[in-house]
Amino acid sequence: MSIELKPKDYKSDIKPVWCPGCGHFAILSALTKALAYLKIPKHQIGFVSGIGCSSRIPAYVDSYGFHGIHGRGLALASGLKAARPDLHVIVAGGDGDGFSIGGNHFIHTCRRNMDMLYIVMDNQVYGMTKGQASPTTDPDWVNKLTPHGSGIRPFEPLAIALASGASFIARGFSGDPSAMSKILVEALQHPGFSFVQVLSPCKTFRPEQMEWKKQVHNAFIEPTDDPALAAQAIHNDDGMGMGIVFQRDIPIWSLAKKNTNTKQDDSKTSIEKITSEFEL
Amino acid sequence: MSSSSFSVAVTGAGGSGAVTTGLILLEAMAQHGFYGFMLRSSGPQIRGGESAVMMRFDTGEVLAANNQFDYLLALDWFNIERFIDEIPLDKNSLVIFDLSAGEIPEVLSQSNAQVVGFDLKKMAKSIQGGRVNMIALGLLANTFSLSDQSIDRAVNKILGRKGIKIVETSIACVIHGMNEHKKSNLWPVKIPTGNLSTKTTRWSITGNEACGLGALYAGVRFVGAYPITPATEILEWMSPRLEKLGGGLLQAEDELASINMIIGSSFGGIPSLTATSGPGLSLMLEGIGLAISSETPVVVVNVSRGGPSTGIPTKSEQSDLNIALYGCHGDAPHLVVAPLNISDAVFTTYWATCLAEQLQTAAIVLSDQFIGQSRAIINNPTIEDIKCRRITADNAQENYQRYKILDSGVSPMSIPGTPGCMYTADGLEHNPKGTPSSMSIDHLTQLEKRNNKLLKFDYGEQWSDISGKGDIILITWGSSSAMVKEAAQQLKKQSYSIKTIAIRLLMPLQVDLLSAALKDAKKVIVIEQNQGKQLFHYLHSQNSLPIDAYSFARSGPLPFRPDEIANYIEVIL
Ligand SMILES: Cc1ncc(C[n+]2csc(CCOP(=O)(O)OP(=O)(O)O)c2C)c(N)n1
Ligand code: SF4
Numbered sequence: 136m137s138i139e140l141k142p143k144d145y146k147s148d149i150k151p152v153w154c155p156g157c158g159h160f161a162i163l164s165a166l167t168k169a170l171a172y173l174k175i176p177k178h179q180i181g182f183v184s185g186i187g188c189s190s191r192i193p194a195y196v197d198s199y200g201f202h203g204i205h206g207r208g209l210a211l212a213s214g215l216k217a218a219r220p221d222l223h224v225i226v227a228g229g230d231g232d233g234f235s236i237g238g239n240h241f242i243h244t245c246r247r248n249m250d251m252l253y254i255v256m257d258n259q260v261y262g263m264t265k266g267q268a269s270p271t272t273d274p275d276w277v278n279k280l281t282p283h284g285s286g287i288r289p290f291e292p293l294a295i296a297l298a299s300g301a302s303f304i305a306r307g308f309s310g311d312p313s314a315m316s317k318i319l320v321e322a323l324q325h326p327g328f329s330f331v332q333v334l335s336p337c338k339t340f341r342p343e344q345m346e347w348k349k350q351v352h353n354a355f356i357e358p359t360d361d362p363a364l365a366a367q368a369i370h371n372d373d374g375m376g377m378g379i380v381f382q383r384d385i386p387i388w389s390l391a392k393k394n395t396n397t398k399q400d401d402s403k404t405s406i407e408k409i410t411s412e413f414e415l
Numbered sequence: 416m417s418s419s420s421f422s423v424a425v426t427g428a429g430g431s432g433a434v435t436t437g438l439i440l441l442e443a444m445a446q447h448g449f450y451g452f453m454l455r456s457s458g459p460q461i462r463g464g465e466s467a468v469m470m471r472f473d474t475g476e477v478l479a480a481n482n483q484f485d486y487l488l489a490l491d492w493f494n495i496e497r498f499i500d501e502i503p504l505d506k507n508s509l510v511i512f513d514l515s516a517g518e519i520p521e522v523l524s525q526s527n528a529q530v531v532g533f534d535l536k537k538m539a540k541s542i543q544g545g546r547v548n549m550i551a552l553g554l555l556a557n558t559f560s561l562s563d564q565s566i567d568r569a570v571n572k573i574l575g576r577k578g579i580k581i582v583e584t585s586i587a588c589v590i591h592g593m594n595e596h597k598k599s600n601l602w603p604v605k606i607p608t609g610n611l612s613t614k615t616t617r618w619s620i621t622g623n624e625a626c627g628l629g630a631l632y633a634g635v636r637f638v639g640a641y642p643i644t645p646a647t648e649i650l651e652w653m654s655p656r657l658e659k660l661g662g663g664l665l666q667a668e669d670e671l672a673s674i675n676m677i678i679g680s681s682f683g684g685i686p687s688l689t690a691t692s693g694p695g696l697s698l699m700l701e702g703i704g705l706a707i708s709s710e711t712p713v714v715v716v717n718v719s720r721g722g723p724s725t726g727i728p729t730k731s732e733q734s735d736l737n738i739a740l741y742g743c744h745g746d747a748p749h750l751v752v753a754p755l756n757i758s759d760a761v762f763t764t765y766w767a768t769c770l771a772e773q774l775q776t777a778a779i780v781l782s783d784q785f786i787g788q789s790r791a792i793i794n795n796p797t798i799e800d801i802k803c804r805r806i807t808a809d810n811a812q813e814n815y816q817r818y819k820i821l822d823s824g825v826s827p828m829s830i831p832g833t834p835g836c837m838y839t840a841d842g843l844e845h846n847p848k849g850t851p852s853s854m855s856i857d858h859l860t861q862l863e864k865r866n867n868k869l870l871k872f873d874y875g876e877q878w879s880d881i882s883g884k885g886d887i888i889l890i891t892w893g894s895s896s897a898m899v900k901e902a903a904q905q906l907k908k909q910s911y912s913i914k915t916i917a918i919r920l921l922m923p924l925q926v927d928l929l930s931a932a933l934k935d936a937k938k939v940i941v942i943e944q945n946q947g948k949q950l951f952h953y954l955h956s957q958n959s960l961p962i963d964a965y966s967f968a969r970s971g972p973l974p975f976r977p978d979e980i981a982n983y984i985e986v987i988l
Contacts, residue, residue, distance in 0.1 A: 147839075149850055178834040183679065193839050194850065199831035200839030201682055202851070204705050207675040210667065214676030215831075217665045218637045219683035222831055243668035390663030406631060409656050413618035413628075414795070415445050 142167040145177065147197040153188060158309035158335030158344075159256055162227075163195055165312040166254070169319035170196075181222045183212040185237060187229035187263045189256035189335070206236030209244040209253065216249050217390050223323070224251040231261045234270040234292060245299035247388045248328045252319070255292065255330070256309075258337035258344065266340035278340075292332050293369045297362060297381060302327035304365065305355070305379040309335040310348040314377060321379060327387050334375070347375070355380040419609040420473040422481040423555065424502045425548075427490030429464050432548035435573065436488070437468030438790075439585075440552060443569035445619060445792040447561050448611025450476050452757075452791045454974070456501055457729050458494060465494040469502065472559075474609030478756040478791055479897035480974040484508055485605075486558070487528070488551050490535075491516045495523070500973060504528040509602055511554060513547055531601060542591060544584045553592015560604055563590065616795045622757040622786035623648040623690075626716050627656070629764030630688050632798055634772070635714065636662030637687040639676035641669055641695060644728040645784040646718035649690040670695040674702030677713050681706075682840055684807075684830035686772055690716040693735050694725060696742070696779075703777045704743040707865065709840040710775040710818065710828070712805060714768050717779055718787040721972050731784035732971030733893050734945035739779045740922055740953060748866045750778035751922035753893040755880055757786055758793040763919060765798055766877060773803035774868050775825055781921070785894040785974055811835020816847040820860055824868025869923045878920040878928060885912030886937040887988065892918045892950055895975055899942050902980035911988065918950075924957050938988065939964040942980060946970040 145167035153159050170180070180198035184190035186205035193200030199222075203211045208226045216224040233241055233255045244253070259276075261267040266278050268285040271292065275284040296304050303325040307315035315333060322329035334351065336344035354376020359365050365381035423440065427433035434455065441451045451472045458464035471481045483503045489495060489512040499522045504510070508528035512519070513535040523530065533554070539545035556566055570585050620628075627649050638657060640650040654664040662685070667673035670691055677687035691699065696717045706713045719735040721727030739751045750770055754763035764780055771778035808815060808827035815836035819826040826847075829836040843851040844858050852858075880896065883903055891899040896917035903913040916932055918924075933939060939961055941951040951966040967983050 176834075178832060178837055181683070181831050182839075191851075194841070197837060199682075199829075199837050201679065201709070202839055202841045202843060203675060203678070203709075204701055204842055207671060207702065210672035210675035211679035211682075213672070214637070214639055214665065214679030214681075214687070215683045216679075217663065217676070218680030218685040218687070219831060222683065239668055240672055243672070390665070391658050405660050409631065409659070410618075410628065410795075413620045413624070415442075415617050415619060415792070 140171050140174070140177070142171040145170050145197055147195055149194050151195050152191055154339045156338035157188070158258060158337070159189055159192065161309040161312045162254065162256055162315070162333055162335055163192055165316040166319055167196065168312070168316045169323060172316075172320055173323055175223050175323070179221070179223055181212070181215050181219070181224045183215065183224065183226045184208045185228040185232040187232045187261070189227060189229040189262070190232055192227050206232050207240065208232065209237060209240040212251055213244060213247065213249055216251050220389055225254070226251060227254040227256060229262065229269070230255055230257040230259060230271045231269040234290065238270070242295070242299045245296050245301035245328055245330065248300055248302050248385050249388050250326055250328070252322050252329045252331070255332050256335040257292070257332050258335050258341060259289070260337050260340050262337045262340055291369060291374070293380060294366065296330040297365055297369065300385065301330045302383050302385040303329035303379070304381040305331045306377055307331055307333040308347065308351045308377055309333055310351070311377070318379060325382060327385055351375045351377055353377050358382040419607040420471060420477060420481065421485045421605065421607060422469070422471045422483070423486045423488065424467060424469045424484045425488040425490065426467040426495060426498050426502070427465065427548065428493030429460065429466065431490040431493070432546060433466050433490055434468055436490070436548045436552050437470055438573045439569045440555065441470060441790060441792065442572055442619065443556065443561050443565045444472050444559065445617065446565035446568050448613060449474065450612065450617070450792045452477050452479070452789060454480065454785065454789045456498060458497055465497065467498045467501065474607060474611060476758070476793055478758065478793075479901045480976060482976045482978040486511065486555060488555065489513070489516070490548050490551060492520050495520050499523070503976065511551065538591060538595060539588065542584065542587050545588045546585070549585045549588030550592040553589040554596045556589055557593040557596035558602065558605055566590070614794065618793050618795045619790060620757065620793060621648065621788060621790045622754070622760045622782060623718065623788065624652050625757055625760035626690070626754070626764040626780065626782055626787070627653040629761040630714065630768055631656060631660065632761070633765045633768030634686045635688045635768055636660060637677065637680040637685045638664040639667050639673035639680070639687070639689045640664050641667045641673045641691065643692045643695045645720055645788045646690040646692045646716065648788070649716060649718070670698035671702065674699040674713070674715070675705070678702060678706050678709070678711050681711050681713055682831070686712065686768060688714040688716065688768070690718065692718050692720050692728070693722045693738070696735060696738060700742045703749070703779070704745060704747050705842040706777040707743065707747045707749050708842045710865065711840060712771040712775050714764070714771050714778050714780065716764065717781055719781065719783040727972050729784065730972030731894065731974065732945060733783060733895060733943050734947065734949065734970065735781060736921070736945065736949040736953065737947070739781055746862055746866070748869050749776050749922065750774065750869070751781060752778065752920055753781040753918070754786060755893065755896040755917050755919060757789060757791045758796050760786055761796045762798060766801060769801045769803035772805040773825070774872060775805070775828060776865070776869065781893055783894050808836045809833060817849045818845060818847045818861060818864065820847060820864055824864045824871060874920055874925065878918070878925040879932070880917040880919060881914065881932060883907065883914045885914045886935050887911060887913045887984070888933060888936045888939045889913060889915045889942055889984070890918065890939065890950070890954070891915070891942040892921060895942055895944050898975040898977050899980055901977040902984065905977055905981045906984060924953075924959065926957055926959055929959050933961070936961065940967055940984060940987070941965070942967045944969065944971050944975060
């Protein structure tokens, strides 16, 4: 494409359903900025999600998108990337979508290390269903469903991604879109599965998260390729540290044969060879 | 039953080689010009458990279970009581067993079958490395007057990869067994009537392979896979062959993933399939609903087994019809088709894929263990081009509408990578552009679109297989069809006039064509292998059955026997 695309050219004309002040807006902006910076052709993007406020994001980007079902975005994206390695596959969703109902896919997609970007827009709450605890919510956070708090300790997504085999692991903050955008540029360029947790306040159900901007800090200055050092850095952090913590070249999973033929005219002779195995 | 048909069962403990014996016998009979059918049955153990093969041979294509067994080759008596229900014997049956295996079990003495003990072990010992199963195979080989050449080719084909030594020893054993039978005159040589086939283009194929092949023919190039009995062989058979055709298979972490993976790959423009069985189909339902709502073509082959829950993984039942028809939440019209037998599994899976692609929806192919894990010698099937293809939007368009309302209900689908007609597919209700909408007008028009495209399409005469003429009409589907057809032939000999309708396209039901086919019916009987009369109730719900129609339904895992069906019909006539 010869015309230079601006970040706003990557936005669709659909108006987001998000509440005013929701952290998810900034993620949309940071992502479109990264896409424009890398000059990725819009029609070569496959943007996949699950269900949740956050998972609405593909429709707001002017690209190919798939707003799938709750928790299954990574699975759908893995099929798309396997069949169409030529596409830039991006997946986004919430902490409930990715870590609870989709937790198994999270582990196995990290393990598979296919070349795609996964953004979890983490607000430590189920926003869409109006405020229940997620796997990253503190145990004493009181809500209608668990009036004494969930009583369950949150898990650390970065540590799980590391243990599961993700090859690029980072944390960003929606209150600092330009730093986030830089992380996303790195993540998009990384060959392999890039996992970016973005802390993204839910103004409506977790208004106290508006204080996050005072609590976040730069933590991971230089990414390491040593899992032991990365594990240490993640565990020493208070969960509010920003930056790329781990990056390493790890074999990427892809179908044995690249460039699947999209036309239906593939070699009759091969099929005939296959049928000949049945002959007596 | 055709007079030229005869049947053999082989049973034995794990490691006794019952399945290998069956495979070699089937191949040798095929080499000799017979057609054949071999159903497998195994116990609950993963490895080393007892197993049985049930085989039927004929001078023409044979794909139905038989009424009774002419020969039972008991390599030992290990857990024979677990199989005996599946191997009906009568006074004409001959049981051949190894004298060293101990006393004849009581279950056998009750059957009135003739029993002949043989010192198979001693005979095997006379050949270095010799095995009981190959000696026993020799006894049968001579009974059917197979040639040394057929045996040679069959053993080479089935055991060839185990090395020359094993092949030679096995052939020596079989020949030894053949000679023993010739010498001893223990039971007569049975040469069937009818001409043997000289066709060289016949195939040896299992139903699971047939499904895989039909899918490849139709252009499936991506498979999302999670293993489950008895569907795994479809996935394993397709995996290396997909690679040869420039596609591939992705092993998923579960069925929630495998169904979503193929929705993703199909969205990417590649015809895609997954195969599973009841428990997996249960997990896939939400994904199937997504494929329907987002109008993404996918094919799900369900090789059904005894249910509910984990049920009977290794044995057949037609009890997944309800879940295939009604499993999805919401109003979710889609395609449900069922192959009628092993040979038809090639066409039906091919057809299902073409239809799913053309109509941009989910197609469920209802096979079962009886079809999937059986092997048959068939005439090589010819596939006529159905000419159904996915309609794509290939050029940039101002204001592209992915879910545009058109007469056919099918709107051109743009494939990622195509500039200028980007869209976001959605399982949320949407407007023609694809933008989520909860407005009643959008819900109404899109529901109608997804329903109409299936109803308006002309499926041709493939919706069913109708045979015979008469005012007694048997309606059936799937693997029961072969036995129902044979029952009808038996009854015809007693001058009943009977028509059989085996329904291939179960959803959308071709209501008008079915009622035309039922026009002059005096008696209608719906026959299916499940307890809940699932097809019977479904047809009633569509006002497609006369009010006094009969239901003959019973659960698996025992396959229907043609006699069993014929007896039922005779009683009600
Ligand atoms: C199978 C299924 N179960 C439950 C739901 C209801 N549901 C919709 S979104 C959601 C959670 C959303 O939370 P999260 O993923 O954290 O995203 P957020 O809305 O906070 O951005 C749930 C439980 C659903 N859509 N599907
Ligand atoms: S509920 Fe929370 S997460 Fe959802 S849009 Fe509103 S602020 Fe954002």
